[in-house]
Amino acid sequence: MTADTITAADIRINARWLIPIEPAGTVLEHYAVIIQGDRLAAVIPQEQADRSFRTRETVDLPNHVVMPGLINMHGHAAMSLFRGMADDLPLMTWLNDHIWPAEGRFISEQFIADGTQLAMAEMLRTGTTTFSDMYFFPEIAAQMAHDTGIRAQVCFPLLDFPTPWGAGPEEYLSKGADFIDSWKNDCYIMPAIGPHAPYTVSDGPMIEAVRLSEKTGAAIQIHLHETAFEVAEATEKLGQRPTARLADLGLLRPETQCVHMTQIDASDISLLKQTGAHVIHCPESNLKLASGLCPVQELLDSGINVAIGTDGAASNNDLDLFGELRTAAMMAKVVANDASALSAHKALQMATINGARALGRDHELGSLAEGKLADIIAIDLSDPFLQPVYDPASHLVYSNHGRSVSHSWINGVPQVQDGRLTRIDVADLMLRVEDWAGRIRTKAD
Ligand SMILES: CSC[C@H]1O[C@@H](n2cnc3c(O)ncnc32)[C@H](O)[C@@H]1O
Numbered sequence: 263m264t265a266d267t268i269t270a271a272d273i274r275i276n277a278r279w280l281i282p283i284e285p286a287g288t289v290l291e292h293y294a295v296i297i298q299g300d301r302l303a304a305v306i307p308q309e310q311a312d313r314s315f316r317t318r319e320t321v322d323l324p325n326h327v328v329m330p331g332l333i334n335m336h337g338h339a340a341m342s343l344f345r346g347m348a349d350d351l352p353l354m355t356w357l358n359d360h361i362w363p364a365e366g367r368f369i370s371e372q373f374i375a376d377g378t379q380l381a382m383a384e385m386l387r388t389g390t391t392t393f394s395d396m397y398f399f400p401e402i403a404a405q406m407a408h409d410t411g412i413r414a415q416v417c418f419p420l421l422d423f424p425t426p427w428g429a430g431p432e433e434y435l436s437k438g439a440d441f442i443d444s445w446k447n448d449c450y451i452m453p454a455i456g457p458h459a460p461y462t463v464s465d466g467p468m469i470e471a472v473r474l475s476e477k478t479g480a481a482i483q484i485h486l487h488e489t490a491f492e493v494a495e496a497t498e499k500l501g502q503r504p505t506a507r508l509a510d511l512g513l514l515r516p517e518t519q520c521v522h523m524t525q526i527d528a529s530d531i532s533l534l535k536q537t538g539a540h541v542i543h544c545p546e547s548n549l550k551l552a553s554g555l556c557p558v559q560e561l562l563d564s565g566i567n568v569a570i571g572t573d574g575a576a577s578n579n580d581l582d583l584f585g586e587l588r589t590a591a592m593m594a595k596v597v598a599n600d601a602s603a604l605s606a607h608k609a610l611q612m613a614t615i616n617g618a619r620a621l622g623r624d625h626e627l628g629s630l631a632e633g634k635l636a637d638i639i640a641i642d643l644s645d646p647f648l649q650p651v652y653d654p655a656s657h658l659v660y661s662n663h664g665r666s667v668s669h670s671w672i673n674g675v676p677q678v679q680d681g682r683l684t685r686i687d688v689a690d691l692m693l694r695v696e697d698w699a700g701r702i703r704t705k706a707d
């Protein structure tokens with residue numbers, strides 16, 4: 263009998279349950295996750311870890327599920343400062359009469375810094391370790407995410423009209439190209455291109471967005487088929503459904519993420535399939551704005567990658583991706599008229615490996631396996647509202663909400679410990695949030 267070689271590593275996490283996401287549907291018990299630097303050195307049974315690793319820190323999680331960090335694939339982070347400001351309205355009234363005027367009045371570099379930090383605090387506390395952002399002053403959002411150590415795809419905005427970040431498409435594209443260049447090698451930030459929607463971006467800038475994506479490899483994220491009005495208006499004015507127009511412009515590609523995708527028919531599904539574009543499902547925003555329903559199970563059955571996002575806190579009104587999964591799973595069953603649609607494990611895949619796939623990063627994110635990046639969360643199941651436990655995956659989707667998240671690590675760095683944020687000064691943040699709320703309430707800037 264030969265003695266095992268003992269390897270030194272940084273952190274050992276002992277998990278009661280471990281859901282690695284891949285292989286699909288797996289729940290492991292009494293496993294250990296070993297972190298060395300920013301990567302996973304091993305995911306092995308605890309007895310094997312005893313024989314093989316010595317770590318400088320051990321975290322015992324005897325009532326917890328450990329899984330990969332969640333990936334929130336669509337949002338407008340700084341809109342957290344507009345949470346609850348304009349409710350119970352349909353999309354175009356909400357945008358035209360409330361949100362766009364407020365953005366015109368309040369958006370500044372400081373608004374983006376404070377609003378993005380508020381969003382990051384909420385997302386970290388509820389299990390998100392990677393988020394996608396599409397908003398103004400992306401260089402500020404990127405800096406905030408980088409400084410906190412949270413992974414983010416940051417899409418620079420592209421629209422036909424002026425906003426606080428630019429005078430029009432030419433300026434957005436030129437600042438956007440510089441933005442991509444500045445952040446393309448960062449270990450936390452994935453700079454990307456954010457043409458807002460088919461109804462706010464004309465053909466010329468859409469084509470330029472595609473050229474920039476081809477040149478840099480940056481992803482494109484766009485709101486698409488959000489409402490019946492959008493599809494009907496485009497069909498009437500342009501004689502084409504929005505998906506068909508974007509396909510003709512070359513914008514639907516494996517680097518493209520189509521957000522919302524309600525009101526879709528067989529021709530839309532076929533274009534998504536042919537082009538390899540991804541769908542980002544935002545069920546709560548779609549419900550709250552009464553935008554429509556995305557046929558998630560049909561898309562998955564067609565082989566299309568579907569990830570999940572919350573959208574901004576002004577149309578949701580929270581950034582809790584576990585809550586979003588619950589809504590997604592419930593809604594998918596009604597839409598498919600099939601209670602087996604979007605099972606708990608499939609929903610968890612949507613918030614992890616499918617998000618990683620949409621980012622083109624599934625080789626290093628979205629599941630727990632040796633060599634992948636150490637983006638990990640733990641959920642404490644010891645609360646009475648999560649007892650008894652027959653199937654931890656069921657609890658994560660159907661009974662849990664994000665506040666049961668007790669720990670998270672991103673790149674091997676602790677971000678949440680025993681439910682507390684380690685890298686955001688919440689008390690100081692709350693003072694700045696209250697200051698913004700005062701100004702927004704009185705509409706004085
Ligand atoms: C180009 S910056 C982002 C822009 O999008 C607005 N927005 C927020 N939520 C939605 C949504 O659900 N559909 C369309 N546009 C949305 C946001 O207020 C910014 O102006």
Ligand SMILES: [Zn+2]
Pocket residue numbers: 336337338485521573574
């Ligand atoms: Zn959105």
